[in-house]
Amino acid sequence: MDCYLLQAEDDMMDPTVAELVERWDTLHKEGRFSALNVRDYWRIKVPEIYSPLPNCNCLRILFDEEQAQKMLFDPLERFMCAGDPTQVYQMVKQLDNPPSLCGRVFKNGDPTYGCRDCGMDPTCVLCADCFKNSAHSKHRYKISTSSGGGYCDCGDREAWKTDVFCDIHVKGQMVQQSKNPLEKIPPDMELLTYEEGFSIPKDLEIRESDREPTNLSSLYDIKDTYVTMLYNDETHTYDQVINTLEKAISCSQKDAVAFATSIDREGRCIVKCSNFQHCSQTKSTMEKQTSRGGVRPLKVQDGGTIVESIIWTDTKMWKTARVQWHRLFISGMLMDQESKKMFARTFTKHYSKMMKDFILDDHDHSVSVASLGVQLFTMPTIAHMLVAEEDVLARLLNTFLSECDKKLKDNKLALEHRSSNTSSFRRIQYILYDLKYLLGVKPEVWTDDLRKGFLHGYSLLLRLLSMMQSMDPMVRQVGTHMEYEPEWESAFNLHIKLASVIPLVTEWAASDRIVLLKAYR
Ligand SMILES: [Zn+2]
Ligand SMILES: [Zn+2]
Ligand SMILES: [Zn+2]
Structure with a gap:
């Protein structure tokens, strides 16, 4: 029966697609397959399917999505699955452990439920379904409206002090969390795993090198x-x-x-x-x-993993593309502990570049990949890991300080009134929110690496504070009339944001004798 079904499906597959998948398969088995093979195919097929007709009504452009599915996505799926995708996905799903995390991604306007009694911090929330099936519905809860992008924390042990699971997700918890699901994937499906995914192209862009006239003329210059x-x-x-x-x-x-x-x-x-x-x-x-x-031309950054190249090109994509990638990160990588850690490390490594892009970006913070910080840094195990192993506090503060350095006058911060200066300064202050998330929960156990990472960040924070001492002073004007109100807003905002960070720093420092002694020196 199975064989018959498979046969029938093969008959329905476009002959060129079948041939293509077979060619890729052979190349892959011989170890000669690379992203270029896919790109060569896309170079011809993508414009065929996605070119709008000249002088068409631009408000009603329709693409042949069926054709796109058949010619672009099907071959890739078949190749990666080494078989019929529907059957393979079903099998992989059965191999996976039942979910003990909810992770539902909120859309703009969705209700979210926090619990004042059990939530670790105010960012820990439940979706409506989990909330109704949880003990928190009888606690002191708080309903808010999501602005989109966050997700349900049901089942996350680090988000709730008690009643971690709702009645739906406790079932997944009861099945013994046996072994790593990745180990259960059969070897001929290796392309579905993170390590092997590298040979798949990371984007749909045409490389600069492919833009040579000889390559493109065959496509575009005719029409x-x-x-x-x-x-x-x-x-x-x-x-x-x-x-x-x-x-x-x-x-x-x-x-x-x-x-x-x-x-x-x-x-x-x-x-x-x-x-x-x-x-x-x-x-x-x-x-x-x-x-x-x-x-605005789209530029592509070469090298690195898919995740890295998405982080690098974030500000160069348009709004929907950016938001869709971020949703995919959340519902994919952030739902699994190990990949969340991996993602958090990559995120931290590229933090400085990401924030610098964000300063020049023409979109709001919620559209930026930088907004994923809250999803990563609020989780204590991840935060402590990043402080100890990725020097995250120093990375954040150095990014912040390097912007401050541009605005120094006699070693004091000086912001001119209503200049572009103040707007970029407003943007980098998002770093201070991330700092607050990271320090949200003080560590129970201190290691040498954790001490080192914390103290490194601490010394940079002191540098920032010394820059702020008497920043933007108000000087009494004598003789002439004061035409403009002098700049005070930036200093005010900076103080407010740091005011919530500093008590946390003191709490961290006070929780370990060695750290406290070193911090005073
Ligand atoms: Zn939920
Ligand atoms: Zn739940
Ligand atoms: Zn509760």
């Missing part, structure tokens, strides 16, 4: 088809975008509103599809109107 794509940012208002579009592509106000809505939601939108000349005209009209916008 003179271009699109003008408008990207979202947080600096232009709805009205500005609508006005600009009305002029640039001479459309009705109703259509302009539809475009603007779509840009805000998705992060980008095709507004014109025509030949090169028309499209670049549209682009320059829009740029004249807004002084920015239009086509």
Whole structure:
């Protein structure tokens, strides 16, 4: 019966796809398979499927998703599974231990439930289903509305003092958490594992090296088809975008509103599809109107793992793409202890670069990959591991200090009023939230590495405090009238944020004799 089914499925598969998968398979068995093989195929197939028709109505572009599934995703899945994906996924699912974590990802507007009696900190929340089936519904609970992106902490031992599991997830806990599910994956499915996943391409971009005229001419130059794509940012208002579009592509106000809505939601939108000349005209009209916008080239960072390249290219992608990747991280990697640790290490290693990108980013913090910090740093085991092994406190503070160094005057912080200075300064203060999360729970057991990591961060914090001593002083003006109120907001905000960090630092220091003695020196 099984064989018959498999046969039937094979018959339905497109012959070119079957041939393709077989070719990849052979290459893989001979150890000659690489991302280039997939890319070569995509280079031809992706434009075939995803090129909009010239002069089409850009508000109603439809792609042949069925064709995309059949020609792009199916071959990749079949190749990675070494067989029929549906059957393989089902088998892998059976091999896995039943879930003892909920991890439901909240959408914007979803209700979240915290427990004042049992939650480790205010960020620990439950989804509605878990809450209704848990003991917390009879405690002092607090309902909030999620702004999207977080997830349910049901089953996380480090999130709750008591009643860790709801009635649904306690079942997963009762089945003995036997061995590592990865060990149960048969060897011919090695491509599904993290270690082997490296040979799969990390993105759909065309490499700079592939952009050589000889490679591209066969694809694009035959058809003179271009699109003008408008990207979202947080600096232009709805009205500005609508006005600009009305002029640039001479459309009705109703259509302009539809475009603007779509840009805000998705992060980008095709507004014109025509030949090169028309499209670049549209682009320059829009740029004249807004002084920015239009086509922003996507650059690709080579090397590293898939996770690393997503972190590196975060600010270069459009809104939906970024948010989707972050959701995938949460529902994939962050649901499993070991991969969460692995992710946290990678996140910490690239923290400085990530924050620097975020300062220049034109989107809010919630869209940035940096916003995942709260998911990682609030977990005490991970926080303590990062302090001891990845020097996370020093990494965060050094990132912060390197921005402060740019704003020093006589070794004191000096921020000019309402300059771009203050806006970048507002952005880096998100680092202080991360610092607070990391220090949220003081360690029960101290190791030498933990002491070293903590004291390293501590000495940098002292440096920051000395910079803040008499920052932005208010000087009494004599003789002339004071035209502008001097800058005080930044100093005020900085003090408020640090005020919640410093008691935590003292608590950490006070919990270990050696650390305390060294901290006083
Ligand atoms: Zn839940
Ligand atoms: Zn639950
Ligand atoms: Zn409770």
